[in-house]
Amino acid sequence: MNQQVDTRTRILDIAEAAVLDKGFEATSIDEIVAGAEISRGGFFYHFKDKNALARAMLERYIATEDALYDDLFARARELNDDPLHCMLIGLKLLAEMLEEMPTGHPGCVIASTAYQDRLFDEGVRELNRQAILGWRKRFRGMFEEIAQVYEPREPVNMDALGDMVSGVVEGGLVLQRALREHNNASEQIMLFRTFLKLLFAPRQQPV
């Protein structure tokens, strides 16, 4: 039982690294099998097909990402209790984190599966969808909290603003991959941060 968990996890680890590096389609089962030092039969014992692998990977990714956000904004909250400043600190931490992990951000996988969706089954697509909807809800909640304290300077759709966090990260990662630069995603987040600062700037209330 323990050995099973180990092998399964090992497969996921190796697949994860390969997929982040090369993309899902470019990662062959033979390669994973060789990396994990198991037989092809062993692979199919754990995952009925490549879709099942994709599903398991996505589930892990999303859980990791959620935990990361939880941790990030919890740390930000410790540093400042104000919802706006907490958000700004959290985004700063996120930007720094993205600069440190060169290619390996889970977000990749969302975009990657979104653009090859016909290769995946409904389960994978639905996981993808739920992940983004989850982030929308999370950030919309935070922005609504901010808006109660700082009235937005321009009217904004809060769902769209929540989506913008994911969108800016995804878009930044696309740029980063295509340009072969390494800090585009973090720069995009810093610009989004500037947007929030301006959007929720206090209305000429001097200190």
Add this chain to the structure above:
Amino acid sequence: MNQQVDTRTRILDIAEAAVLDKGFEATSIDEIVAGAEISRGGFFYHFKDKNALARAMLERYIATEDALYDDLFARARELNDDPLHCMLIGLKLLAEMLEEMPTGHPGCVIASTAYQDRLFDEGVRELNRQAILGWRKRFRGMFEEIAQVYEPREPVNMDALGDMVSGVVEGGLVLQRALREHNNASEQIMLFRTFLKLLFAPRQQPV
């Protein structure tokens, strides 16, 4: 000669539609061949392999996209001569356009190739890169023009701001595909527009 051009264009048209719908990898050569009513041999007569097809498609996409931006901002310029207002109008037009073309935005292809890049050769990757650098240059130029008239309220990296146009579009399209909604990209552009309005808002100079 004329017939050659026709067949080549027909292949590109059919491939384009299929790729926008399903992604590059999910589009088989057999399918394109059937759609274009030619033989497999005929396909390979025009394109030495799938990479050559990808390159030709990308070139067309990028040219179309550039022409689209040219046209869009030329129309915006006719409506208003001020660089900031021209930008805001252009983005509004872009958002409207994105809402009208449900899935078929060229931007897809950039992101799609970026995430499967190991499947493509250096030529394709370089095309991709140059396209994004071209847009960076284009929009940075426009933002610098704006900044000469309206001093930005917060310091911003002009390259990153230029990239943000592409990034927001790409990110929006990723969300749109994953969520199976249809107006995310245009909403993200409208939010970016709000950002620009705040960033370049005149400093309390009454009219």
Add this chain to the structure above:
DNA sequence: TGTCAACTGGACTCGCGGTACAGTGGGAAG
């Protein structure tokens, strides 16, 4: 001692990308 989970190993099918190449039909050049 027997059972079961967790594999191994090998043989096989299928679809897809890609190669090779012989042949063909039509239009322009001589």
Add this chain to the structure above:
DNA sequence: CTTCCCACTGTACCGCGAGTCCAGTTGACA
């Protein structure tokens, strides 16, 4: 009228990767 070549057609063939099937092995635990 012939010749040539461009733009194909059609067929046979290869290799790779996904996925199936299944018989057999090994070690832990009841």
